[in-house]
Amino acid sequence: MKLKTGFTALVVAGLLAGCAVPTAKQSVNMQTCKVENQMQQTTLYYGLTRQGGKLITAQEWQQYVDNDVTPRFRDGLTTFDAQGQWLGSNGKVTKEPSKALMLIHSVDAQTNAKIDTLREIYKSHFAQESVMRVDQPVCVQF
Template sequence: MTIKTGLMAAALLMLAGCNAPSQHAAVETCKADNQMQQTTLYFGLNRPAGAQITGNEWQQFVDQDVTPRFRDGLTVFDARGQWLGNDGKVAREPSKALMLIHGKDAQSEKNIEALRGIYKSRFAQESVMRVDQPVCVQF
């Protein structure tokens, strides 16, 4: 075995013992006061009839419906949804993503589901995607 081959084998053996830290490990080492939930909601901006939800309509929804339910703050960012339709064609939709950091409690859950329902009803949407994950938050 050459020195180069031996070094390569040793490096591979050392790397085999390395694990990437999981997200749960970060939350498990997080102080109890810093443990929160992150919920990101994805809102499509196309209406079934073809017109888009306007910037003013979106902002009114955030100001009148979201902010009163999440007074401590929120983050909104632009997104672009894309998928392959049943007809085999690529479909795209401009979207908004709403990130909420909150406690894992019944009131937050109720507020999030209320927002999803309001948006679907007001803007004739089929769904509002929701993604939840535990996070460790420090200010």
């Protein structure tokens, strides 16, 4: 019975080892990333509540993605649902349903301009104060 218990413990330990949180040493180091694999990840965060409280519908969001985002980023993109919270210019904390748009792209002035254009289109069309942008270097392999 001891042998079976010891074996079970080893199997469980082996399975749990795969659940370990990566340490800083295990994360991707951009200095060791091949130049051809170096790209930028930009995530844009969009609030879905207009001034006055009316929600931007799923259909309106999809039209924005289809008509404004996709033509500028035909190689691909990812969107996902989020729940946002932010401090408005009125000093009040606002909680609202949100969307996030993730783009993986080369770093160049043309791409940067496309991303900023997307932010301005959304703010103008849906009367938003801002669209948050987060950029970070990534090492990408396909």
